[in-house]
Amino acid sequence: MSDDVLRVLVVDDEPKICELLQALLTKEGYLVETVLDGPAALIKLGGVKYDLVLSDLKMPGMDGFELARRVKGIDDEMPLVVITGYATIDTAIQALRQGVDDYVTKPFKVEELRKVVARVLAKARLAMENRRLMAQLEGANAELRRHREALRMKVRLANESLRSANRALRQRIQELEMLREVGTCTAYEFDLDRLLGTCARLVAEELGARRASIILREDDWLTVRGCYGGEPDRLLGIRKRLGEGVAGEVARTCKPVLVQDIASDPRFCQHADRGYVTASLVCAPIIYKKLNLGVICVTDKHSGRPF
16 A cells, blocks of 8 residues: 555446546545456556555446455455445345455445545555554564574573583692692602502592502603502502503503593504403503603593593
8 A cells, every 4th residue: 555645446337437436536635547347457456556446346247246356366455345236235245255345335425435435445554554563573573582592592602601611610620639639748758659659549539430550651661650449569560661552552652542442442452351340441641841751541430431
């Protein structure tokens, strides 16, 4: 519907009726065009946007009911008013079924025609305004949903970042507590093997493991100098060549190794019968000021789960 002058299309097979309706509606401020039959009206509607169609009901060829049906097929929101000289209940029901908004009986009174046209146009404008407001509301709701989703995402990322920071903080606190314990032991322990055994115990307890060992490097040899769990008396002093087994490989490459299942690990499966309670272990190099001092190995978590 246009925002300035409203356009009305009059359809009647009697030219004089067309002229009369055009004069009356033009006086009311509408821009009025007329045609003499339904097919001509459909051609007009295919090229121009009208705000109202005012049609006679009884016309040869295509009557007002058929025209109403065809018009609604083109634009189901087009306001329609029919003029009939045979106003009955059946006529009114049929007109409503075809989407007609109102009707005027012949011979019509000017005031009645004016009121019907004004009422139908006002109703159509109200419906259009409601649709416009609903579209705006839907757009606003969609925008609100986008903002809500963006806010939810920001909150989720912020929470994840906070949890990550808390995990890092807890890990750092645990590291500092371990260093404090090691430092305390160092201050009062002058035997290196017992000190390394204590350090192995602290590491095992921190990782929830049954066994840990500290193996120091001496040229191309590795010697177990600190041990916790297992059989310390048997393990202490055992020597291996650099590159032999998991500890020897870590000492040779200075790269930590995490083994989920030693029996299925092609690098170390030949060592799977070394008495591991569980099949998972972790081994890391001990490096101080770029010096390769040895390795620390931790095995057999109390939970039985892999490292």
